[in-house]
Amino acid sequence: MAGRTHAHAALVLILAALLSCGAACGRREADNAAPAEEQAKAGAKPAAGHVAEGALCKEHGVLAALCTKCNPKLAPVFQAKGDWCEEHELPESICPLCHPERGGKPAADVPSDGAPADGTKVKLKTKDTARLAGILTARAVERQGGGGIPVTARIAYDALKVAELNARAPGVVQKLFVDVGSEVKQGAPLAVIDSADVGADRSRLAGAVARLKVAEENLKREEQLEKEGLAARKSVLVAQQELDAARAERASLAASLAVVGASAGGSGGYTLTTPLAGVVTQRRATVGRLVGVEETLFEVVDVSSMWAELDVPETELPAVSLKQPVVVEVDGLEGRELKGEITYVAPAIDPATRTAKARVPLANPGGALRANMFGRARILAPARAAVMVPRAAVQRAKTVKLVFVRLADDQFEARRVEIGAIEGDLVEVTKGVRPGEEVATEGSFLLKTETLKESIGAGCCGED
Structure with a gap:
């Protein structure tokens, strides 16, 4: 790294020396003029x-x-x-x-983004300046691009088809119906849990039902007495309020039992069931264990479909969009291509890997796909004519990407460009460079450095 830094510094000094000579000559000519x-x-x-x-x-x-x-x-x-x-x-x-x-x-x-304006010219002192400074060039080529973007992939559960089940009320596990690997249907019982809270709610519900019957009989009696002129209207209204309160109490207790999956009758036990069909992938419940509502006892997963999570480099993201077709190959399933479409692209970049997650749902009828399998994916794109330049030709100035196009042996032009897909050592330029134009590759950072100084050499920097 240190050697590279020294080499870059030496090139900068060479170019600066050659260009400063041009600046002095240009000024003397202006003085004489x-x-x-x-x-x-x-x-x-x-x-x-x-x-x-x-x-x-x-x-x-x-x-x-x-x-x-x-x-x-x-x-x-x-x-x-x-x-x-x-x-x-x-x-x-x-x-x-x-x-x-x-x-x-x-x-x-002058642009306010800290980068040179599009079309800024870099005039060198002599035709040999670029050679002495180590500036090399290559031609922009047109080729068929968009064949596919290779990325890594990891298989994961479909998060919309995963159920984590915990106790609905604290209690003691009395019976287990399933174990890890068991295939279950929707609504199938997983365990019976004996809960003092459920028993207390059942007792209160029984009392509420009894009070409701008394309130109903009391209202009938008061209404009859009112018809016979033996009771005031106020007594009927009071009886009606008592009946309404008894009904509300019964409904509340019945709802509490329904939430935990317990019926109105029986003792203090209730049955924990699964809300979806699938495979039991985790079981933490054991018979006799005291469990609370905060801990997960079972995990049930529907593995009829899985997700392929793709790691897309940030440089490839401009070429990635929703509903884009993808072909996935998984380690252990060689020769089998799985096809799907992108349904999600993460809005954030991982700061460690500089990649963004993309999601592709995959059908898994035979259960061959398993969570945490690794593989490779190819994000497909329609073939199109693309202008490609070497990666070394693209320079960054703040948030702007630049390419320096050679106009003559002693002159380059800064172009603000937009890039697309990256294929090996080549970058697709979607705007700013035409096929056949020569672009600076090695040493192009020296040209960028000079444009940011606002003036260099005999001709300095300027725009048409």
Whole structure:
């Protein structure tokens, strides 16, 4: 790693030395051509839409508000930013002799994302500069892409078909009906649990039922007495309220028993059942064990379908979408291709692996797929013409991806690009590069470094 860093540093120094010579020569030619005052008077104007608006200093040919010769206190500000032309004692970015095309004004269309503008030119001092700096190029090629994105896969249970069952009320396990591996149907009994809480609810329910009968008889009697004129209407209303309260109490206790799967009759026991058909994959209950409502006693899984969880590299995500067909091959099932579609792509990247999860449901009628099996998957995409460049050609500046296209032996152009699928050492460029164009590969980071300086070499950086 240290050797690579030193090599990069050496290349930067070589390129900087060659380009600084170009900058000095360019400035001397500008000095000999005409002074700044004469250029301003001659009407040297910046390209439309390329420079900021504002009045020029007539004496020095720069934006009046930024003229450091008229306002010497501004000079330390530009010097601290590294924006200073020592030869002409003006800010480098607006120096009319170094940058006559800017007309003494700063560029107004400089992107705010910290990356060079699309089309920024890098002019080298000589045709040998790229060779001496170790900058290599390769041609962008057009080929049929979209054959498939290879990713790793892991088989998992369908989370929508997994039931974790715990005790509905605390108690003691009295009987077991199943063990791990048992196949069960929906509603099948798993265990009987004796619970004091259930017994108490049953007793209270029996008392509520008795009180309900008394309340019903009492209401009938009061209504009869009212008809005979022997009881007031108030007595009937009181009897009706007592009946309503008795009915509510009975319904509440019956509902409590129903929640735990216990009937109204019997002792304190209740039966734990499964809500879905499948296979018992876990059993933690044992006869005689005291269990609480917080612990899982059984796990039942429907394995008629499984999930293939794919690890998709973040660089491949632009080419992945929902309903995209996938072919999965699992270790241990060689020669068997399982087909499905992507139903989910995670919205987050794993910071450790730089991958995102994608999910593919797979039919499993014979039960051959098992949780935690590993394999490989190929995310399919329709074949299409794709422009491919070497991975080394793509540089990052903040969040922007750049490719440097060779225009001449001594000139490169920065292109903001969008990338698609990655196949080995090649990257698909979906926007920004045309087939046949030469792009910088090895050493392209040096060109990126120079574009971020805002000026280099004889021609500096600029846009058409």
